[in-house]
Amino acid sequence: MALSRTSSALNSALASGLWLAGRAVAGAAPPLALVDKHSLETVAEVPTASADQIASAVTAGVTEGKPAMASLPLAARRDVLNAASGALAAARDDFASALMIEAGKTADAARGEIDRAVATFRLCADAVGSSRSLEEAGRLGAHPSGAGYEYVRRPFPIGLISAIAPFNFPVNLAVHKIGPAIAAGCPVILKPSPATPATALMLGKILADAGLADVPGSFSILPAHDDDAPLFTSSPGIDCISFTGSPKVGWGIKASAPGAGRTKVVLELGGNAAAIVDAGADVAAATSAIARAGFGQAGQSCISVQNVFLHSSIAPAATDALTTAVAALPRGDPAEPGVVCAPMISPAAAAALADKISDALARPGFSALVGGDRPQQGSNVVSPTLIAAPPSTTDAFDAPLCAEEAFGPVVILHTFDDLDAVFDTINAGPFGLQTGIFTPSLAAAHRAFNKLDMGGVVINDVPTTRMDAMPYGGVKDSGEGFEGPTYAIDEFSVPRLMLINTGSLL
Known part of the structure; x- marks a missing residue:
């Protein structure tokens, strides 16, 4: 209704x-x-x-x-x-x-x-x-x-x-x-x-x-x-x-x-929450959850999915699935049931995010898979944006879009082979609220829990997961x-x- x-x-x-x-x-x-x-x-x-x-x-x-x-x-x-x-x-x-x-x-x-x-x-x-x-x-x-x-x-x-x-x-x-x-x-x-x-x-x-x-x-x-x-x-x-x-x-x-x-x-x-999709993970379940968690609320959540790390063995399939899912996200009148994409809180917030997206896309190695635009200047709408990052995480996280809190409808895709290197990349950042990892490996789940400097590590779900009864808080700049x-x-x-x-x- x-x-x-x-x-x-x-x-x-x-x-x-x-x-x-x-x-x-x-x-x-x-x-x-x-x-x-x-x-x-x-x-x-x-x-x-x-x-x-x-x-x-x-x-x-x-x-x-x-x-x-x-x-x-x-x-x-x-x-x-x-x-x-x-x-x-x-x-x-x-x-x-x-x-x-x-x-x-x-x-x-x-x-x-x-x-x-x-x-x-x-x-x-x-x-x-x-x-x-x-x-x-x-x-x-x-x-x-x-x-x-x-x-x-x-x-x-x-x-x-x-x-x-x-x-x-x-x-x-x-x-x-x-x-x-x-x-x-x-x-x-x-x-x-x-x-x-x-x-x-x-x-x-x-x-x-x-x-x-x-x-x-x-x-x-x-x-x-x-x-x-x-x-x-x-x-x-x-x-x-x-x-x-x-x-x-x-x-x-x-x-x-x-x-x-x-x-x-x-x-x-705040945070720039990461979701990791490890080798052998259920790609369909992971990408469906990431698409909703990255763009619901117009991405305006401190645990909205922002950086996604895809293992190289599943990266092509996951990228294709995310591209299709993000392009198909229901848009329209927010009063109607089923609509997912909402406006941002203000034109100023939309302009700040659009500037970060433009800055990233002007850097070598970044490319827009979906969106990347602001449909109308002066509005508070930014199109749901999916971006592929350069292979080097150092280059990727030199961009404010990856390193800072975006707080808007944008998700950046990174590819990896070494899971521990992903943990190091995440830990090197200033935030420590929640990280999610999709993996069939109990050992990998325990490594994530033991190594990630986070307030919470979510196994086989997105970092955006929060039940109101659970303890919720961050470390480092996240609180x-x-x-x-x-x-x-x-x-x-x-x-x-x-x-x-x-x-x-x-």
């Missing part, structure tokens, strides 16, 4: 204003334009927070939200999260229509994101009161000095969370920050991307109705202009910053965080810390020890 380009819930959310300390209030700063990413027309205005309103949200989070959320019973936290999950499921198409408008998602991708966010809320509810690493109890009598002593170690809320969400998954990645904060007993301030602020305000209504309106200072959702963005990361009183976005911005946030480095920072940043509900709850918690002298108890 096609999605509507209107959403009554979206219009209602924009009319209600911001969410400041659990209450709907009018924005005090000039509004942001809500741009339909398909037509590039401004379809509405989004209220935004002033510097004073951001400061008020921090103050409310510290003075009211921290004690109120910490004392909120575990069962009540679970009830809020389950209620939010149910309400989001009931509003699935309203949210999906809003995502199609503000993020340019296809109908299938928009509905898929809402389904994932529904599940993420539910996973957070299921994880309330549990800890994978911070909760334990034991006796210390194994050494004479510990005779008669027992201990309990338990997680406590870290405090006020400042959550900064990206444009590419503006609902589910917001829920990946809000949900664990609620489960951990922390108040949270969400700053959505200025490119996709509207669905965050819709989430605010769901959180308020789920019960958080009755918890003072529990949450704020504040679209804001870029000039005021530093207030979300530098204001005293913020105990933890959870940021998803570019490496440049993320590491800059960490360097300037308040508290002389004592403020915890969790970073989920630090982990997302995934139970893992993020631990990130938003601090352990505390109670040591008990049992000999003196009545």
Whole structure:
């Protein structure tokens, strides 16, 4: 079923204003334009927070939200999260229509994101009161000095969370920050991307109705202009910053965080994800998965397939299969089911990617197998592009298109004979989020896992694979810390020890 380009819930959310300390209030700063990413027309205005309103949200989070959320019973936290999950499921198409408008998602991708966010809320509810690493109890009598002593170690809320969400998954990645904060007993301030602020305000209504309106200072959702963005990361009183976005911005946030480095920072940043297709792999399965993973979301995912390494024994067949698959990717109105190719987030993003593609194609050894063009100057569309790289990986990775994060609908093909050399090439780069390898060899799978300097190594699937329950995070320039509900709850918690002298108890 096609999605509507209107959403009554979206219009209602924009009319209600911001969410400041659990209450709907009018924005005090000039509004942001809500741009339909398909037509590039401004379809509405989004209220935004002033510097004073951001400061008020921090103050409310510290003075009211921290004690109120910490004392909120575990069962009540679970009830809020389950209620939010149910309400989001009931509003699935309203949210999906809003995502199609503000993020340019296809109908299938928009509905898929809402389904994932529904599940993420539910996973957070299921994880309330549990800890994978911070909760334990034991006796210390194994050494004479510990005779008669027992201990309990338990997680406590870290405090006020400042959550900064990206444009590419503006609902589910917001829920990946809000949900664990609620489960951990922390108040949270969400700053959505200025490119996709509207669905965050819709989430605010769901959180308020789920019960958080009755918890003072529990949450704020504040679209804001870029000039005021530093207030979300530098204001005293913020105990933890959870940021998803570019490496440049993320590491800059960490360097300037308040508290002389004592403020915890969790970073989920970028990548130029590689997929390896080894000798003997199922070429049809691998190329089908790569075509979808490289071009879904218009390639705007930090784990979108970007560099593909094909073993020479299967490279001709895999190249032919990928060329056919990419050329046949369904294009058209993103509101229609089945369409895969979506617009990019902005004309500026499309122009930057087009420049990188042009730079690569001007270098010796690079050639376009599919696409390589921008159909209309000034638009936010780049044709799905498949490029063959030169034989030398040194020459290939001298090109920014290969070495940097493309964050768009482009995949570059490389050929190899030595699998360990591929691992070395990948490890030599600045990123370390996820790599996928298709191989029938258990030994090769273990070598990849042992040698690749990555947050995750995916066996017989694309690096774009992410289940919302799993631990997810990167190393090197790709970030630090982990997302995934139970893992993020631990990130938003601090352990505390109670040591008990049992000999003196009545």
